[in-house]
Amino acid sequence: MRPGRILLIVVAVVVIAGLGVLAWLITASRPMAFAGGGAVALADYKGPPPTGVPADFASTDRIARGQYLTRAADCLACHTAKGGAPFAGGLAFKLPFGVIYSPNITADKDTGIGGWTDAQFLAALRGGVDDTGQFLYPAMPYTAFTYMTDADGLAIKAYLFSLKPVHRDNKDNSFSFPYNQRWLIGIWNRLFNANQRFQPHPDRSPQWNRGAYLSEAMAHCGDCHTPRTLAQNLDNHRKDAGAVTAGWLAYNITSHRLYGVGAWSDAELAQYLSTGYAPGRGVAAGPMGEAVDLSLSYLTPSDIAALVAYVRSIPPVATPGQPAPVLTPAPAAPGQGVAEGYDPKGKRIFEGACASCHSWTGQGSLTPWAALTGDRAVNDPTATNVAQVVIAGAKPRMGTALTYMPAFGAAYTDDEVAAVANYVTARFGAKPSNITPKQVAALRKQS
Ligand code: HEC
Ligand code: HEC
Ligand code: HEC
Structure with a gap:
């Protein structure tokens, strides 16, 4: 083969690969692509209005x-x-x-x-x-x-x-x-930017279509929960598989039974979205707590049910870096559960500042809102959200002071925040974290 022809082949392959990457990036921007074809213009849709x-x-x-x-x-x-x-x-x-x-x-x-x-x-x-x-x-x-x-x-x-x-x-x-x-x-x-209006899917239920509109056009769940490509558009090939937002981790909410919320019941999801808490699944703190308090808690039961139906339909994505939460409480005795002598500094802080509300079992002493058992944050081996909630605390919600957690950011050094966060994940979670004081310092700057 002549060298010129080889060069042409190389150029063609590079161009095709480049176009392929671009096509991949552009299709990644379509949040409802997983639902398949068959979407129609709103005016042509025969079902009850999804908007x-x-x-x-x-x-x-x-x-x-x-x-x-x-x-x-x-x-x-x-x-x-x-x-x-x-x-x-x-x-x-x-x-x-x-x-x-x-x-x-x-x-x-x-x-x-x-x-x-x-x-x-x-x-x-x-x-x-x-x-x-x-x-x-x-x-x-x-x-x-x-x-x-x-x-x-x-x-x-x-x-x-x-x-x-x-x-x-x-x-x-x-x-x-x-x-x-x-x-x-x-x-x-x-x-x-698609710059196009919502198109319902007649092959899906009216409830799903309402949920799709609420999630994609209104509540923008994907803006926090979907990872981004290098071009900074949402990577909907991994829709809702989890991403960092304002220094917090917005977890995998796909229908994956281990890594997402596929194992949650409809009632648990509905309760979490409308009140920021579901028994056995933990609380919504940080940016999610704010989304619940300012937005989702005002939605009617039918709209919450629609969101749940839509979230359920999101294809499962595995995120093995985030193991499935442990659903059983830790032992009641402070000396049991994690190895004897494990992280004495973290344990001392937990004993002095946290155990009164959260208890050694993690079930919460005064209120179920303080239950850590099953909470995704304490099962997250990066301990990002645990460190964040220690720094920032959590505002009372649903009109009860029992749902309040004080902020410890001013009282504790980066080293202390890291120590108690690592202790909490080791005691209540699937895998102990190893967050460093330097990482805590970086988190403080982001929130
Ligand atoms: C996730 C955060 C976020 C949400 C949610 C959000 N905005 Fe914004 N908005 C911004 C930011 C940041 C800018 C400024 C962008 C810039 O300077 O380029 C902005 C800019 C704007 C502007 C342009 C104003 C100007 O003076 O140029 C308008 C209008 C606006 N937003 C309206 C809204 C409305 C209405 C909603 C709710 C439907 C909304 N925004 C929700 C973050 C948000
Ligand atoms: C402003 C960013 C933001 C938006 C918008 C947002 N989330 Fe979240 N979400 C988060 C963060 C951060 C967490 C982790 C909260 C925590 O650790 O307490 C979370 C947690 C969750 C969880 C719990 C996951 C688990 O395993 O514990 C569910 C379910 C959820 N979000 C669903 C939604 C849905 C549905 C929407 C849209 C209606 C939405 N979120 C919108 C940031 C956001
Ligand atoms: C006065 C009671 C109180 C104290 C003291 C307290 N907490 Fe909390 N904590 C709560 C409550 C209530 C919630 C649920 C907040 C909500 O509704 O968002 C919570 C939530 C949490 C969460 C879940 C965050 C998430 O994103 O899911 C973690 C982790 C946590 N606390 C750790 C700690 C640690 C570590 C300490 C000690 C440094 C501590 N708490 C001290 C009451 C308390």
Whole structure:
């Protein structure tokens, strides 16, 4: 064979491989691809409407409907600074290359979005473009909201515009070159933002379709739970297989019976999503606790059931790095369970600061909310979320102080946080962790 021909073959193979990778990356952006073909345009769908507010939401008031949808999409969580006015922005998102702040989305004409038209609002929500034509960073989950209908997007706008405008200037991000080049996001969007509305699957149940809309267009579960590719789009080839979000691990929630939530009953999943706790399965703390408190706990029972039906259908993905949780309590005697003399520092801290609420068995002394048995976090060999909850604590929820955990971040050194986290996973989990003080220091910076 002539050398020129060999070169041509090499070039062809490289081009084909490159196109293959690109196709793989682009298909990874489709969150509902696992459901197979057969999706139809919303207008052609014959079943009950999967969009809007659910049938069991009593109010016919437009603003109340907008509030329901705003909660379902959890705009509040990101657009409110710690201790700041609702929707007035300023929450910091710490990324490896700088900090980005959420903007003010109250109806203030100077500093918020009070002057925005409906079209501008929908373009930001679903296309990731602001009122001046600049591209937004995908820290705003427009790649999920892109599936939202016009009516639902505008109901959210109507709700936001019904609230008192708050005058609060936006803060610029601290990105350096090349990350500060917003036009690059325009190219990224062409590849990875579907920019298309939700399409129901007539071959699936109406409940599944409602769950799909809630999960993909509203609650953006995948934004936290789905790992990302090198191009930073969601890798839906491993949909919901677990990912890091704001320094916390959002665990595998696929239908895998060992590594995901496939072994949870419908009732357990429903209770976890609507209250942040399921007996024998643990609690939702950190970003998931916030998603429950600000968003999911407001959903009607029919919407929670729809979410459960949808989550159940997500194909199982194995994540052997995260062993199946141990479901049996630890022994009641402090000296039993883990080897004698194991991690004396961690044990001492647990005894002094934790055992009174969590008990040596891990069943919780005062309240089942403090049960650690079966909780994914204590079975996670990275101990990430255990260290995070020790640092940050957990807010009371469902109106009871019994669900409160104090923050120990200020009281303990990185070394102490690491020691107690490692003790807790060894005592209550499937596999002892070995989180280091350095890793704890890094976690503190992210939350
Ligand atoms: C996961 C966090 C997150 C959620 C949830 C979220 N946003 Fe955002 N949003 C952001 C961030 C961060 C930005 C700024 C992006 C940038 O500067 O490029 C932003 C930007 C915006 C903008 C552009 C404002 C401007 O002045 O440029 C609008 C409008 C907006 N969001 C509306 C919403 C609405 C409505 C919802 C709920 C349906 C929502 N966002 C949910 C994080 C979020
Ligand atoms: C803002 C990020 C975020 C969003 C959005 C989010 N999650 Fe989570 N989720 C997490 C984190 C972090 C955890 C781990 C919580 C913990 O350790 O206490 C978690 C835990 C869970 C668990 C428990 C898993 C286990 O094995 O214990 C389930 C189930 C779950 N999420 C389902 C959902 C569903 C369904 C949605 C969408 C309706 C959703 N999540 C949206 C971050 C998120
Ligand atoms: C005053 C009682 C109290 C004390 C003291 C306490 N906790 Fe907790 N802890 C709770 C409660 C209540 C929850 C459930 C919080 C929720 O609803 O999110 C919890 C949750 C947890 C979780 C589950 C986190 C998750 O993401 O699933 C871990 C792990 C934990 N605590 C470890 C500790 C450790 C380690 C200490 C000691 C340094 C400690 N706790 C001290 C009450 C307490």
